[in-house]
Amino acid sequence: MISAKLIEQAENHVDFGAFFGELATMVGYRTESTSAGGRVALKAYLDEILTPALAGLGCSVTEYPNPDPAGGPFLVGTRVESPESPTVLCYGHADVVDGQSGQWRDCRDPWTLTAEGDRWYGRGAADNKGQHLVNITALRLLLADQGALGFNLTWLFETGEEIGSPGLAEFAAAHRDELKADVLIASDGPRLDATTPTLFLGARGGVGIMLDVDLRPDAYHSGNWGGVLRNPATTLAGAIASLVDGHGRIQVPELLPPELPDAVRAALAGVQVANSPGDPVADEGWGDTSLTAAERLYGWNTLEVLSLGAADVDNPVNAIPGRARAILQLRYVAGTNVDHLTEVIARHLATHGYPMVGVTMLNSFPASRTEIDGTWPQWAKQTLEQVTGKPVAVLPNIGGSLPNHVFTDILGLPTLWLPHSYPGCLQHAPDEHMLRPIAREGIVLAIALFHALGNQVSSGKDSQ
Incomplete structure (x- = not known):
């Protein structure tokens, strides 16, 4: 278990404004992958934000051109502590969707992070800048506390996830050795709801x-x-x-699909969907009513x-x-x-x-997922439940899309997605926001996972 001191440091990082200030700087970069101006901003974001952040984690950093002219560059950071230690591959995307300026409520500027209660409004606050900042922050705090991570670290950032990740599969295939790892730990997409820590293992x-x-x-x-x-x-x-x-x-x-696997059915038992304030009410009688709402959304x-x-x-x-x-x-x-x-x-x-x-x-x-009853998902669930003291939802996949297949099918990795957002965050729409309590808890969850990996080298590989 991580120490109470480290948990307090993680929570203070949010409570005293350091996280908000850094996220505000990141949101200020208009990194739309759909515009020429956004491509310029993406290059600046890699050079001025992500490269220093990865270097601060002791990573050697390399920027690579995209093999697909439709996509932007990739950034890879590598920290090797010991050839005998496990290697974690982390992933994030620097690009955002169109800012939709003029469509946000109360004249909000999408490129200015605005706090209203527990909501932090800004384009990319939830998708994906706030999420990869949670993980970078967790690694920083862990490294400062221990002097080492206890594992090797590789970070992969792409700049075209919002336009379908052009070139990502080709890049991963060409850089298998550099991206070789034991597990992917990444953050994107939403939790099950605002209050439930969640792991998901793939994407429809x-x-x-x-x-x-x-x-x-x-x-x-x-x-x-x-x-x-x-x-x-x-x-x-x-x-x-x-x-x-x-x-x-x-x-x-x-x-x-040919079936709903028993392990998936068991994992989804008791999972409630549309469980946050403001969510639409699920329609009774819609879809295959022999399945639960969670089974229809995540397993069918x-x-x-x-x-x-x-x-x-x-x-x-x-x-x-x-x-x-x-x-x-x-x-x-x-x-x-x-x-x-x-x-x-x-x-x-x-x-x-x-x-x-x-x-x-x-x-x-394509669809892809890591087997829900494998070693890595069970280890991660147990680790997160120890630090939270409450159940963690483990979903076979999210209902939406992510380039998970690149990691499972091309790189052959088990994938653990720890999201730091929620279904009502309005990603891709005006008024996108991150919830302060999720950011606060998210850093603790991420530190717990990284700490457990670094201090339990015998956790083993998932055979998938």
């Missing part, structure tokens, strides 16, 4: 699917041609309903309609449109076979009388 994947019913170039009068010409909007509605019914239940067995697949349209919805005319389109997304867990998704969906639609519906796969990202 996602595939965009466009359905296009393009029947004719012109629209024809609905009185003169109704009942004679096929309506593409009606056809599209029927096609979608054959894939996912009006209650959110997937109708195509090939779009579902969902097919969502993201957009749907034909003609001009706001200004309809008495005409049968010639074309209708929809964008769907399959969110899926590890174990789902998505290799032939176009063929599977097209064949299903044709079988159900909709051969005229075109199917096109759009952007995608």
Whole structure:
């Protein structure tokens, strides 16, 4: 266990304003990966914030160009204490989404960290600057207290996570030796809720699917041609309903995972979703009601309609449109076979009388997870529960997306994600914020995990 003195130092770091001041400086860098100006700010953030921070941890620091021209550079920091010690790989991303200036409440500036009660508003406060600052702070405090970490440390920062991590997989594959480690410990995404310390072990994947019913170039009068010409909007509605019914239940067995593993079911028993003030209320009867809400969100697949349209919805005319389109997304867990998704969906639609519906796969990202009953997750859960004195939620994966597959599938690592945010943080939206209590507790949790690893070298590897 970490000492009471070290816990007090961690809490004081937040209570006396040091953490807020450093985060305010970080938020001030407009590191949008979607703009030319943001690319300049990202380079400055690497040079002026992250490189000194990693050097302060005793790391040698190298910046690498991205093999994909769509992405920005990578930063790698390396501290080697002993070849016999375990190595931890940490990860974070320096980029943020668009600041959405002018859309924040009370005229807040997204690039100025603003404290209102326990909420610290600013772009990147939760995603991901505040989260990687928690872990950097924990390592600093541990190093100052012990004079050593007790393990080797590698940090990997990317600058394009918000645009799909271009080049990250290729970079990891080309730098396997430099990124070789025993475990990934990283922070991104939300906790289960604001008050529940959480570990998650991976991420659901996602595939965009466009359905296009393009029947004719012109629209024809609905009185003169109704009942004679096929309506593409009606056809599209029927096609979608054959894939996912009006209650959110997937109708195509090939779009579902083969099973809900017993270990996943056991881990999710008792987990409550939508459990924070301000969360939307989960709809009863939506999705596969043989599963709990937690099982549907973290252990199962969902097919969502993201957009749907034909003609001009706001200004309809008495005409049968010639074309209708929809964008769907399959969110899926590890174990789902998505290799032939176009063929599977097209064949299903044709079988159900909709051969005229075109199917096109759009952007995608893979699912991955570390086995929930493995050595590393069990060790981490026990460590965190010892320092918190309360249950820690262990999720097989978050519902959203992260480049976890790079670490599990390419680098072959067990992955432990310790998030320092919560579902209501409004990441990617105006009024993004970090909660002060989560930052305060997060530093303690991170120190506990790093301390336990450095002082329990015999914790062992996860066989996955």
